[in-house]
Amino acid sequence: xxxxxxxxxxxxxxxxxxxxxxxxxxxxxxxxxxxxxxxYSVLPRLRLWLAASCLWCAVPVLTEMVVTNLYQVPTVxxxxxxxxxxxxxxxxxxxxxxxxxxxPILAIGFWLSRYAPPWREVMAGIAxxxxxxxxxxxxxxxxxxxLWMVVALIVGLPIVNLIxxxxxQPTIDAHGHSLYGWGISRFSTTIYESITLYxxxxxxxxxxxxxxxxxxxxxxxxxxxxxGRGHLRTAVNLLALSMVAVPGPLVGILIIAxxxxxxxxxxxxxxxxxxxxxxxxxxxxxxxxxxxxxQAILAANSPRVWEQAAVDGLTRVxxxxxxxxxxxxxxxxxxSLILVVMSxxxxxxxxxxxxxxxxxxxxxxxxMLHFGMRHQDSGLxxxxxxxxxxxxxxxxxxxKDR
Numbered sequence: 001x002x003x004x005x006x007x008x009x010x011x012x013x014x015x016x017x018x019x020x021x022x023x024x025x026x027x028x029x030x031x032x033x034x035x036x037x038x039x040y041s042v043l044p045r046l047r048l049w050l051a052a053s054c055l056w057c058a059v060p061v062l063t064e065m066v067v068t069n070l071y072q073v074p075t076v077x078x079x080x081x082x083x084x085x086x087x088x089x090x091x092x093x094x095x096x097x098x099x100x101x102x103x104p105i106l107a108i109g110f111w112l113s114r115y116a117p118p119w120r121e122v123m124a125g126i127a128x129x130x131x132x133x134x135x136x137x138x139x140x141x142x143x144x145x146x147l148w149m150v151v152a153l154i155v156g157l158p159i160v161n162l163i164x165x166x167x168x169q170p171t172i173d174a175h176g177h178s179l180y181g182w183g184i185s186r187f188s189t190t191i192y193e194s195i196t197l198y199x200x201x202x203x204x205x206x207x208x209x210x211x212x213x214x215x216x217x218x219x220x221x222x223x224x225x226x227x228g229r230g231h232l233r234t235a236v237n238l239l240a241l242s243m244v245a246v247p248g249p250l251v252g253i254l255i256i257a258x259x260x261x262x263x264x265x266x267x268x269x270x271x272x273x274x275x276x277x278x279x280x281x282x283x284x285x286x287x288x289x290x291x292x293x294x295q296a297i298l299a300a301n302s303p304r305v306w307e308q309a310a311v312d313g314l315t316r317v318x319x320x321x322x323x324x325x326x327x328x329x330x331x332x333x334x335x336s337l338i339l340v341v342m343s344x345x346x347x348x349x350x351x352x353x354x355x356x357x358x359x360x361x362x363x364x365x366x367x368m369l370h371f372g373m374r375h376q377d378s379g380l381x382x383x384x385x386x387x388x389x390x391x392x393x394x395x396x397x398x399x400k401d402r
Contacts, residue, residue, distance in 0.1 A: 001061050003154055009053040016049030017042070018125045019117070034136070048115055055108050062101045063247045064348045066362075070369055076100050077348065081249035084352060089253065097247050105245035106238075113237060119299035127300075159385070165378035166190040186375070194379030198364060205361040208275055208350070209343035212282040213336055216290035219283075224294050225320075240288035248348025251284045255353045277353035284349050286339050293335040297328050334395045341391050344384070 021041075028041040065077040076096055083089045136143055167187030171179045227233040246254075259271040259280075270276040301323065309319050347362040354363065361384065368377040 005057045012053045016046045077247040102245045109241040119295045123299045162378045190375045190379040201361045201364045205344050209340040211279045212343045213339040216286035220290040220294040240291045243284040244288045251349040252352030255281050278350035281349040297331040330398045337391045
């Protein structure tokens with residue numbers, strides 16, 4: 001959970017670092033050096049953002065069951081999943097989900113929302129951030145060495161482990177003894193099998209990701225257009241936070257209760273023969289993120305642009321065609337890619353509602369890790385890692401000048 005949260009924590013804390021006070025920073029650095037500058041200027045400014053990072057780290061721990069199921073940790077989400085698979089769901093499951101997951105996340109999120117700056121101020125701070133380089137002096141190489149060591153531990157070693165597992169194979173020597181070693185032929189075979197044996201999971205994951213992303217972004221965009229700045233926007237914020245706080249397996253149970261029925265017949269048909277159920281289930285994870293991303297994208301436009309649009313009397317459709325689409329289409333592309341990647345990796349919400357005959361990449365990976373299929377799981381992990389890198393590279397090249 002900690003490793004998965006690192007990129008998001010870096011992103012959240014970076015938003016706080018952009019809200020800099022140049023005069024205060026220079027005074028702190030002159031009075032006490034870099035340590036005084038960090039302690040009395042940087043850290044106080046990051047309190048809210050560090051709290052938001054803690055909330056982001058806590059949400060998957062409280063609501064996801066994939067990691068805890070593999071390591072046999074009895075969290076609330078894990079217990080909900082076990083009860084659902086065994087058909088012994090009790091009313092106390094709902095009580096525990098509300099008190100241990102939903103209410104704490106809502107309370108912390110509501111507290112953060114009271115003190116969080118408006119998105120327009122955050123985006124303006126990013127645009128005006130000078131991007132200064134702090135001179136570390138003689139300690140620069142020490143800090144750089146420590147940073148690269150951390151990167152090697154959390155990124156390099158897992159990749160090396162995947163490569164070794166993908167090519168590890170037993171051999172028989174001339175004396176009939178079993179030996180184990182790494183071979184390029186076994187590695188190539190693993191990569192080939194990872195592509196050819198899992199065509200169906202790749203297909204279903206792609207279809208599910210495209211459908212879930214389209215629904216999430218469309219809903220977020222429409223709600224941003226009609227919400228305004230009043231109570232409706234507050235209600236949508238509360239809805240998004242509530243969706244994130246529901247344990248993943250409980251989402252599947254709720255979808256089953258709504259759709260798995262004989263009357264009306266259309267619900268049963270959609271549940272058994274289409275991806276409607278997993279798409280709806282994934283909205284509990286994708287829509288809150290799409291809501292945040294859409295607010296950030298729309299807030300990136302200068303207030304003068306919206307004021308001029310109001311003066312010109314543009315309708316909402318005209319604003320979409322003349323302002324939003326031409327100026328922010330690259331940001332929407334990156335947001336779509338992020339949501340697609342999130343959908344491909346999501347499992348807790350959709351695992352109970354996948355239609356018969358549908359198996360996603362995350363489902364196959366979950367099964368292989370349980371059964372210890374050394375070659376296939378390492379090859380599939382490597383392919384997903386490359387996919388993530390390609391998305392990150394495309395996002396960076398798209399937004400590097402913005």
